Amino acid sequence: GAVVSQHPSWVICKSGTSVKIECRSLDFQATTMFWYRQFPKQSLMLMATSNEGSKATYEQGVEKDKFLINHASLTLSTLTVTSAHPEDSSFYICSAREGGDYTFGSGTRLTVV
């Protein structure tokens, strides 16, 4: 089946630094990828929809200048958390769509100290 590889699986960074998370579709081309965030004991909340070759569509309340999304190829989308702060600590998960199926990456646990 379809596989989405997400890296890193966990990262600890200092407040004020930037962190890049990568999401790759390994055996299919993903024209659309989704980025979610999940805080403890809460559900997945969609942050943005990433379309290859165009600007991402952000959900209401998500700062596009803080969460930079790049989807330059059909197999790679990246999320950069800029100037991270402790409140950005969360579980970030990507998902790629192929036809009607959605495949999730394994997630990135970000801790900002």
Next chain:
Amino acid sequence: RKEVEQDPGPFNVPEGATVAFNCTYSNSASQSFFWYRQDCRKEPKLLMSVYSSGNEDGRFTAQLNRASQYISLLIRDSKLSDSATYLCVVNSRGAQKLVFGQGTRLTINP
């Protein structure tokens, strides 16, 4: 009102019990429905899609009532390995994104 709402849980039941989860959705244009399972600190994994006619996969049965905008999941003969958070998920025709419910935590006790 949240677009997808689930039982608040948590559910703690003995092994072998039957468990039922309920979910309601507010967008009448929703077209696709799913139950996902998420283990602690892991990504969600598709458990089963939900069809209007109802569908069964082993010990799991899913039902959809479009008129009431209601989805259910029944787990029979629960196993310890069924312990997880169960997420009700919908999306709308033409909308690419999935909308997740808040999830219901299930713990099966030996």
